[in-house]
Amino acid sequence: MRTTSEAPVAEPQPVNRALRRREDATDAAMPRAGAAVEVDALAHSFGDLEVIARLDLRLSPGEVRGIVGPSGCGKSTLLELVSGLRQQSTGSIAVQGSEKPRDRLGSCAYMPQRDLLLPWLPAIDNAAIALRNRGASRREARRAAHPLFERFGLAGFEGTRPSELSGGMRQRIAFLRTLLAGKPVLLLDEPFASLDAITRAEMQEWLAEALATESRSVILVSHDVEEALYLSDRMTVLSPRPARAVAEVSAPAPRARPRLETVTDPAFTAARERALEALTEASR
Amino acid sequence: MRRWGPPVAIVLLLLGLWQLASSLDVLANALHIEPFLVPSPSDIAQSLWTDRSLLLDNGWVTLQEVLAGFAVSVAAGVGFAVVLHVSPTLRRAFYPLLVASQTVPIVVVAPILVVWLGFGIGPKLAIIALICFFPITVNTLDGLRSVDPDLLKMMRTLDASRWRTLSGVEAPTALPYFFSGAKIAVAVAVIGAVFGEWAGSSSGLGHLIQQASAQLETALTFAAVVVLSVLAILLFGLVAVLERRVAWWGPVPTGDR
Numbered sequence: 240m241r242t243t244s245e246a247p248v249a250e251p252q253p254v255n256r257a258l259r260r261r262e263d264a265t266d267a268a269m270p271r272a273g274a275a276v277e278v279d280a281l282a283h284s285f286g287d288l289e290v291i292a293r294l295d296l297r298l299s300p301g302e303v304r305g306i307v308g309p310s311g312c313g314k315s316t317l318l319e320l321v322s323g324l325r326q327q328s329t330g331s332i333a334v335q336g337s338e339k340p341r342d343r344l345g346s347c348a349y350m351p352q353r354d355l356l357l358p359w360l361p362a363i364d365n366a367a368i369a370l371r372n373r374g375a376s377r378r379e380a381r382r383a384a385h386p387l388f389e390r391f392g393l394a395g396f397e398g399t400r401p402s403e404l405s406g407g408m409r410q411r412i413a414f415l416r417t418l419l420a421g422k423p424v425l426l427l428d429e430p431f432a433s434l435d436a437i438t439r440a441e442m443q444e445w446l447a448e449a450l451a452t453e454s455r456s457v458i459l460v461s462h463d464v465e466e467a468l469y470l471s472d473r474m475t476v477l478s479p480r481p482a483r484a485v486a487e488v489s490a491p492a493p494r495a496r497p498r499l500e501t502v503t504d505p506a507f508t509a510a511r512e513r514a515l516e517a518l519t520e521a522s523r
Numbered sequence: 524m525r526r527w528g529p530p531v532a533i534v535l536l537l538l539g540l541w542q543l544a545s546s547l548d549v550l551a552n553a554l555h556i557e558p559f560l561v562p563s564p565s566d567i568a569q570s571l572w573t574d575r576s577l578l579l580d581n582g583w584v585t586l587q588e589v590l591a592g593f594a595v596s597v598a599a600g601v602g603f604a605v606v607l608h609v610s611p612t613l614r615r616a617f618y619p620l621l622v623a624s625q626t627v628p629i630v631v632v633a634p635i636l637v638v639w640l641g642f643g644i645g646p647k648l649a650i651i652a653l654i655c656f657f658p659i660t661v662n663t664l665d666g667l668r669s670v671d672p673d674l675l676k677m678m679r680t681l682d683a684s685r686w687r688t689l690s691g692v693e694a695p696t697a698l699p700y701f702f703s704g705a706k707i708a709v710a711v712a713v714i715g716a717v718f719g720e721w722a723g724s725s726s727g728l729g730h731l732i733q734q735a736s737a738q739l740e741t742a743l744t745f746a747a748v749v750v751l752s753v754l755a756i757l758l759f760g761l762v763a764v765l766e767r768r769v770a771w772w773g774p775v776p777t778g779d780r
Contacts, residue, residue: 324676349680351673358772359695369681371691402772420681428673 273336275300275424275456276321281330283313283320284481290316292481294330300423303450303457305467307514308477309522314460315352317482318426321458322347334424348420352429354413356401362412363388363397369420387415391449407438411445418453427459431466443469444498451496464514469501476514478521486517538564562742570742571749577731582750584727588644588716589758592651593709599652600659600708601701607660608667608693609685625657629715633722647719647727654715655708659701666700667693669775696775702766709762713755728754 278296282289290313298304308314319325321332323343334343348369356365364371366387367380375383381397388394393411401409410430417425430446431439447470450457461467467474468490476486491506501507544550545563554561562570571578603621607614629650636646670693678688720729728747735743 319676322676322680324679344680345682347680349677351671351677353671353673355671355674355677357692357695358775368678368683368691372678372681372683372687416681422680426680 274298274333275302275335276458277331277333278321279331279333281317281320281327281332282481283316283325283328289481291320292478292483294477294482294484296475296484298424298456298458300456301454302473303459303471305471305474306458306460306477307462307464307467307474307518308482309479309518310462312477312480313482314462314477315428318349318428318458318460321424322349322426324349346422347424347426348417348422349426350413350417350428350430352432354401354406354409354433356404356409356412356416358401361398361400362393362404365401366412366415366419368416384415384419387419390452391415392445405438406434407442410434410442414446414449418449418455423456425455425457427457429461430459432462439466440498444496446470447496447498464511464518465502468507468511468514469498474514476517476521485521486514488514488517560739560741562745566742567745567749570740570746574743574746577743578728578746578750581726581728581731581747582754585713585716585720585729585751586754588647588719588727589651589709589712589754591644592648592715593655593712593758595648596652596655596659596708596712597705600656600704601663603656604660604663604667604697605689607664609689614664621657621660624653627653629654629718633718636719637723642723642725646722647716647724650719650722651712651715655712658704658707658711660704662704662707663697663701666697669700670696671775695772698770699766699773702762702770706759706762706766709758710755713751713758717751 274297276296276298278294281291281294281296283291294317296304306314306317316325320327321334321343323332323334323340326340331338332343335346337343337346356362357368360368363381363384364377367375367384370380370383371377385397388397391411391414393408393415396404396408396412401412404412410433414427414430417427431442434442443466450470457471459467459470464474468488472490474488474490475484476488477483478485488510491504491510502511542564545558545561545566548558548561551558551561603617607617632653633646633650636649640646640649674692675688678692683691716727717729717732720727721733724730728751732744732747732751735741735747
């Protein structure tokens with residue numbers, strides 16, 4: 240199980256390190272003894288609308304944490320709060336040991352629900368956009384992105400325009416873009432919500448593999464229990480809005496890689512049923 | 524053929540009807556005016572040929588005014604749109620003024636501008652810019668603001684500065700919108716030039732139209748209008764071609780979809 244091993248959350252691609260901002264290189268990417276993400280007594284409201292009632296969350300470095308809950312329960316808001324894009328009402332959030340929103344922004348990479356690839360850029364420039372944002376030249380950025388295209392089965396698609404790619408391929412490029420940001424914490428917001436069922440299953444398998452080779456801490460938000468459970472080490476089940484954690488389900492270990500074997504495994508289905516039960520119970 | 528057939532057929536049909544009506548003096552009789560005041564398409568065609576150097580010279584003057592005025596409004600419109608986009612306070616302050624500027628009747632403003640700026644190209648530029656500025660600014664601003672909010676959030680977590688987001692994401696997203704505004708602007712710029720010339724000038728197609736109609740040279744008047752229309756269509760086509768070249772990705776779908 241890749242979960243709670245104390246693998247340092249470090250730079251997976253050495254080439255990335257060179258392109259990263261100096262202050263990040265020494266700070267955010269350093270392995271820490273503590274949690275990758277620590278959320279303590281978090282509550283959040285938009286005006287009178289209470290979105291998150293109370294949430295405690297602790298992510299060990301390298302852990303993949305699934306967050307499931309009914310639609311509109313504040314899952315996306317949680318990601319915005321963790322990444323420092325939004326200021327929480329009460330409670331504390333620390334990412335890589337720092338509570339400062341600036342540092343949190345520096346440690347998190349956010350992957351939105353839709354791929355949001357820029358149609359005027361070829362796939363490789365879309366994937367490498369974070370490097371360009373940090374001031375790398377187009378050539379440097381492409382050189383850094385190239386090995387990832389090879390590694391994740393996207394070789395040959397570097398120059399392809401997003402409009403010529405299938406939904407699944409676009410989502411892969413979007414994930415590479417998140418990886419190439421070189422951040423220790425990845426925040427994935429329903430990454431496959433827009434895909435059809437077959438592509439979705441393929442993508443889940445692809446992502447499971449990709450996450451296994453990358454030692455990043457991941458918060459994966461989904462409304463699909465099976466997806467979250469298959470991809471994560473542990474899963475937190477949220478109640479409808481205002482959200483609070485109603486259950487925590489560990490993925491049955493050891494897990495087989497192929498998706499079909501995993502999701503039909505009795506231990507897996509039992510865990511899934513437990514989570515679904517908690518979800519239904521909370522919605523009542 | 525399928526593309527150009529219908530418009531060509533309609534134009535030919537209308538021209539044929541017009542030719543027939545004027546050779547039978549239908550319109551002149553109905554209006555109780557002299558037949559020579561109602562030129563037939565063939566009269567206009569003849570004027571287009573015999574007065575070609577007059578039309579070309581004055582057309583060239585008008586074209587220069589249109590191009591210069593359009594260039595000024597593109598620069599000012601885009602600049603203004605970016606400023607209003609970057610600063611919400613300025614946007615709230617200036618947006619009503621921007622709309623109000625369009626309610627000022629150009630016909631009234633034109634003579635005043637001539638008084639202020641003289642008979643040279645100045646007032647024409649000002650009038651054209653006043654007309655073209657609006658569609659360019661509003662469209663560009665809409666484009667800049669159309670970027671998906673999730674994309675902006677993502678760019679922030681991917682370490683983009685405000686400038687990078689503007690130049691790398693918002694500006695390219697706004698480019699097709701800008702071109703929509705520019706196409707409207709370039710077509711109405713021609714009208715602006717005519718207003719400017721009417722208010723005071725010694726050359727240009729607007730000036731020619733004024734002169735010719737005062738001297739009851741109706742065929743030449745129509746010929747000048749034809750040249751003006753062709754000019755507007757060509758400029759519109761040019762901007763459309765440019766749009767396909769540099770903003771080929773079109774409007775980017777947003778989260779509202």
